[in-house]
Amino acid sequence: AQEDAAATLGNIAVSSDARSAVGSTDGVLEGLVSILIKGSDKGRSDAAAALGNLAVNAGIRGAILGIPQVLEGLRRMLKSTNNRHTAEAACCLQNLAVSSNEMKVWIARSGDVLPGL
Numbered sequence: 746a747q748e749d750a751a752a753t754l755g756n757i758a759v760s761s762d763a764r765s766a767v768g769s770t771d772g773v774l775e776g777l778v779s780i781l782i783k784g785s786d787k788g789r790s791d792a793a794a795a796l797g798n799l800a801v802n803a804g805i806r807g808a809i810l811g812i813p814q815v816l817e818g819l820r821r822m823l824k825s826t827n828n829r830h831t832a833e834a835a836c837c838l839q840n841l842a843v844s845s846n847e848m849k850v851w852i853a854r855s856g857d858v859l860p861g862l
Contacts, residue, residue, distance in 0.1 A: 747780050747784055747785075747788050748780070748784060748785055748788030748791050748839045749789045750780075750792035751780050751788055751792040751794075751795050752787075752791040752794075752795075754767055754773065754777065754795045754799075755791055755792075755794040755795030755797075756775045758795055758798035758801075759798055761801075761802075764801065764802045764805065765802055765804070765805065766809065767799060767861055768802055768804070768805035769805070770803060774796075774799070774805070774808055774809055774812060775812060776837075777792045777795050777796050777799075778792070778796070778809075778812045778814050778815050778818060779795060780792035781796065781814075781815065781818035781819070781822075781844070782814055782817070782818045782821075786827060786830070789818070789822060789830060790822075790827070790829045790830055790833045791856060792818075792829070793818075793819065793822060793834050793836075793837045794833045794836070794837070795817070795839075796809055797833065797836045797837035797839075797840045798840075800837060800840035800841045800843075803805050803844050804841070806841055806843070806844050807844070809841060810841060810851065810852075810859070816852065819834040819838055822830075822834035822836075823835065825836075839853060
């Protein structure tokens with residue numbers, strides 16, 4: 746059920762009109778990060794895709810980066826041998842890094858994320 750929810754949220758978040766409604770709903774970002782950390786293989790990929798789609802919105806981007814476990818979850822996915830994991834994690838990081846030099850530096854200083862790219 747969680748992986749289906751993550752996939753659905755990711756699909757909805759493709760729409761710029763729906764993105765801010767999804768991203769500002771209490772518990773959505775935290776739930777996606779929880780799936781990113783603890784979910785099934787499909788759930789983790791779907792959660793990374795959803796977070797990446799949501800991160801297109803500058804306001805949501807900051808909220809995602811405010812969740813401490815998000816970069817750890819993406820880092821783990823980058824180290825995976827699962828091609829979908831690495832692709833979704835890299836895309837999500839790309840969207841998270843877009844907004845400012847401060848966020849780029851913050852991501853770059855977050856342990857071993859960069860070697861995973």
